Amino acid sequence: MERSELRKAGLKVTLPRMRILTILESSGHRHMSAEDIYKSLLDSGEDIGLATVYRVLTQFETAGLVSRHNFEGGHSVFELDTGVHHDHIVCNDCGRIEEFMNPVIENQQEKIAKEHGFSLAAHSMILYGRCLTPDCPHLDKK
Amino acid sequence: MERSELRKAGLKVTLPRMRILTILESSGHRHMSAEDIYKSLLDSGEDIGLATVYRVLTQFETAGLVSRHNFEGGHSVFELDTGVHHDHIVCNDCGRIEEFMNPVIENQQEKIAKEHGFSLAAHSMILYGRCLTPDCPHLDKK
DNA sequence: ATGTATGCAAAACATTTGCACCTGG
DNA sequence: CCAGGTGCAAATGTTTTGCATACAT
Numbered sequence: 001m002e003r004s005e006l007r008k009a010g011l012k013v014t015l016p017r018m019r020i021l022t023i024l025e026s027s028g029h030r031h032m033s034a035e036d037i038y039k040s041l042l043d044s045g046e047d048i049g050l051a052t053v054y055r056v057l058t059q060f061e062t063a064g065l066v067s068r069h070n071f072e073g074g075h076s077v078f079e080l081d082t083g084v085h086h087d088h089i090v091c092n093d094c095g096r097i098e099e100f101m102n103p104v105i106e107n108q109q110e111k112i113a114k115e116h117g118f119s120l121a122a123h124s125m126i127l128y129g130r131c132l133t134p135d136c137p138h139l140d141k142k
Numbered sequence: 143m144e145r146s147e148l149r150k151a152g153l154k155v156t157l158p159r160m161r162i163l164t165i166l167e168s169s170g171h172r173h174m175s176a177e178d179i180y181k182s183l184l185d186s187g188e189d190i191g192l193a194t195v196y197r198v199l200t201q202f203e204t205a206g207l208v209s210r211h212n213f214e215g216g217h218s219v220f221e222l223d224t225g226v227h228h229d230h231i232v233c234n235d236c237g238r239i240e241e242f243m244n245p246v247i248e249n250q251q252e253k254i255a256k257e258h259g260f261s262l263a264a265h266s267m268i269l270y271g272r273c274l275t276p277d278c279p280h281l282d283k284k
Numbered sequence: 285a286t287g288t289a290t291g292c293a294a295a296a297c298a299t300t301t302g303c304a305c306c307t308g309g
Numbered sequence: 310c311c312a313g314g315t316g317c318a319a320a321t322g323t324t325t326t327g328c329a330t331a332c333a334t
Contacts, residue, residue, distance in 0.1 A: 118271035129260035
């Protein structure tokens with residue numbers, strides 16, 4: 001149960017935190033911006049401020065419950081941290097986000113860091129392209 | 143000469159544009175934020191607005207003279223586009239930025255896109271870590 | 285009760301835009 | 310001369326913060 005996850009992180013079990021966790025778990029989209037989550041809360045009738053959404057997400061990130069990714073265009077997306085590392089490929093047209101994990105790339109990253117005398121702390125790897133699924137809007141664009 | 147580069151891009155050869163090009167060419171740092179460039183202009187006594195710096199950089203990016211990278215923390219860095227693709231590894235402590243190009247990673251990216259049914263348009267690959275150079279401040283941090 | 289959390293509004297950034305004035309070709 | 314460029318200030322979009330109030334433990 002998630003109440004214990006919060007307590008473990010030293011966070012009080014509050015309604016906003018529970019609701020935000022629930023949305024991240026049950027929304028159809030694993031990847032959501034703070035604004036997405038905020039709107040989703042409003043839609044379900046909750047009266048939770050956007051500032052709280054940001055505060056809670058930041059705390060969750062610190063606690064390792066959530067991970068944040070900086071996408072192009074200066075906005076972040078959040079997702080539940082399942083503990084399994086992966087990177088992302090994003091469709092420029094429909095916004096679809098898919099996850100991948102490529103061991104070859106992960107290995108090369110370590111190798112590159114070593115070659116440059118760095119100890120690797122993190123990386124951001126995002127592929128941008130166009131998915132060719134039937135409902136992707138780019139097919140209609142002139 | 144760079145005047146022709148500008149003309150080729152359909153841009154008038156103006157003082158701000160020349161100055162910004164010069165800074166990008168001759169500054170010790172290949173990677174600069176808009177603010178960095180703006181400050182550098184002020185230091186050399188130029189009276190050029192920050193808005194102009196952004197406008198010019200955006201035009202240069204469109205013209206392929208400059209490339210922009212979205213770094214962590216929601217700010218962009220710009221660099222002269224030499225035509226040679228590369229990615230970046232950044233020191234979290236001293237901000238040092240080094241460039242690399244790894245053919246294995248580039249290949250895997252194409253492969254991943256294919257596997258997911260995407261046509262790849264671009265990618266952002268940034269490694270974050272700590273460089274172990276003698277003057278890097280992290281060595282002093284307690 | 286008491287230290288945390290929250291809501292709201294205001295602040296902080298990075299970046300963009302509207303507009304009157306200036307300037308390169 | 311005149312389209313395009315620039316400075317400045319105001320607007321944007323995203324995220325953070327100050328503060329008085331409300332809540333979990």
